Amino acid sequence: MDFELTEEQREFRHLVHEFVAKEVKPLARHTDETGEFNWQAVKKMGPIGLLGLEVPEKYGGAGVDAVSAAIAAEELGWGCGSTALAIGAHNTLGLGPIVRYGSEQLKQQWLPRLATGEGKLAALALTEPGAGSDLQGGVRTTAVKEGDSWIIDGSKMWTTNASIADVIIVLCRTDPAGGSHSLSQILVPTDTPGITIGPPEKKMGLKGSPTHAVTFEEVRVPLENLVGEEGRGLHQTLATLDSGRIGIGALAVGLAQAAYERAVAYAKERHTFGKPIAQHQAIQWMLADAATEIQAARLMVYWAAWLKQQGKPYTKAASMAKLFATEVSERVCRNAIQIHGGYGYSAEYEVERMYRDTRLMTIGEGTSEIQRLVIARHILNEW
């Protein structure tokens, strides 16, 4: 048993922390208020390796281990929820399927430009107006073979990064008969004729991470753009989401850490009844709970990432980590506002933004309820 990060992991953390503190965190308020994506920082992420975390070095990526990838997500979350979500979705959801299942041709064609920041980002389109967590029965977007092409028709919802991406991995129904082998993932460049990307959705938080409805009308891409195997799209997607859940858990830990740091600082500054509010037991309990829960959440996230790195099953661990970390984050951000009192409710103080940002984390990439479902299925099979 060893709770120490490796020297390399510590250095990664230091590098990302310094980068985020300088390039991302100072712009978090602007990003939220204007909804402008922080391209300035993101363009600098390519050379560092943050845009190709799990992409092998031979394709221009950083090829880091899963724990380091989680650390990167955590540090980005600490700096800015919006930017962290976009980069998380790019790495795990957009690039993940290409890295794990893509053909050599697709890898060579897309990974170098996407991992180095030469191009834009990558996205994954799953959800539809009538399909969320029930992808198997719900997906209506179809891909039909015609000659040497796939013809894609349908609509997707809540596609993170669609307007700032070069490619979207689209989950399509390739077998009208249905069933668990009727879906496939197809890579679609965003400049392909027939794609319409809707305006950015108006959201409670994460306003600098654009989310869009995307429609496909007779969108034609080469057959070679199939990612992985035909009919394996559902399995590939669920595996991608397992990985993404570690990322969302890590991001939530980062947001919680940021809110907690603000809460501690404010509690030491603000005086009531003749002493700093940090001296009042009611505040101390909230801070102690936050510190404890953040630490527990972080360890769960690292544990899930470690299992992934070891090549061991990690679906249950990822769900547990995501469930716990995101709910902790919501609680910590809520209490950070409580500690700030009226000021915490004001947009002048960062904890207000963090609370809005972290609210998505218990919903996106599988709601807390779906995580409990996944966990329950696993534990009931184990006993």
Add this chain to the structure above:
Amino acid sequence: MKVVVCTKQTPSTTAVFTVDANGHVSWDDPGGKPNIVNPWDEYAIEEAIRLKENHGATDAIALTVGSEESKDALKTCLAMGCTEAILVSDSAFDGSDTVGTARVLAAAINKIGDVQIAVFGNRAIDGDTGLTPVQVARKLGWTPLTYVSAIKEISNGQITVERLLDDGKETVTAPLPVVISVVKEINEPRYPSFMGIRKANRATIPVWTAADLEVDGATGAEAAKVNWGHVYAPPPREGSVEIIEGETIEEKVRKLVDKLFEEKVI
């Protein structure tokens, strides 16, 4: 053409300088941040890497005189993109003044051989003398070019640079080899990369001792001409704050302007 960048490991920028009652100096970071590459040197490292990327240098070699711990600074250089790193470390060099350090650096640069440009940061944030680059140039017999804000051209055995001075900029040309010290206007240092960190961790950093070098002249504390006779922390700055009261903003501003006139600030 080889380029050497001379760097120094210094306390972090948030470290606090303290002197206790016995005159013992400590320079620790309250947040526990480790020592860092001298921030001025980051511009020198970047420029050395760019000389390799854009001006045909074959190597960008990072060189440090210091303790074993200074390898961390050299690893940062490698992670940013330096091709090689060398640590010069020997207890015989402990307590050297800038002349002693310059003698060691010059000897190391001679040992590397075929070096055409030695790049330095403008100064180090701890000693803050800015002397070492010119002293190294003197020892090597090379032209020193200080306050360099741009490298314009390298051709036909000559280098043309822009120097940023108090009164303006000047462009000068000198025959290679040269020692240059750079100011922060010269570039925007890159961040280390994950790939670079991995490479740095795998790299072997050779350690050269006094026995490996032919140092011309004395080094170490006894040879130092500069002695730290009395070290003390500057007394805290005294001052007071006055809050200007008034019914309206206009009244407050009037009072403020009167005060500023009174104090001859405006």
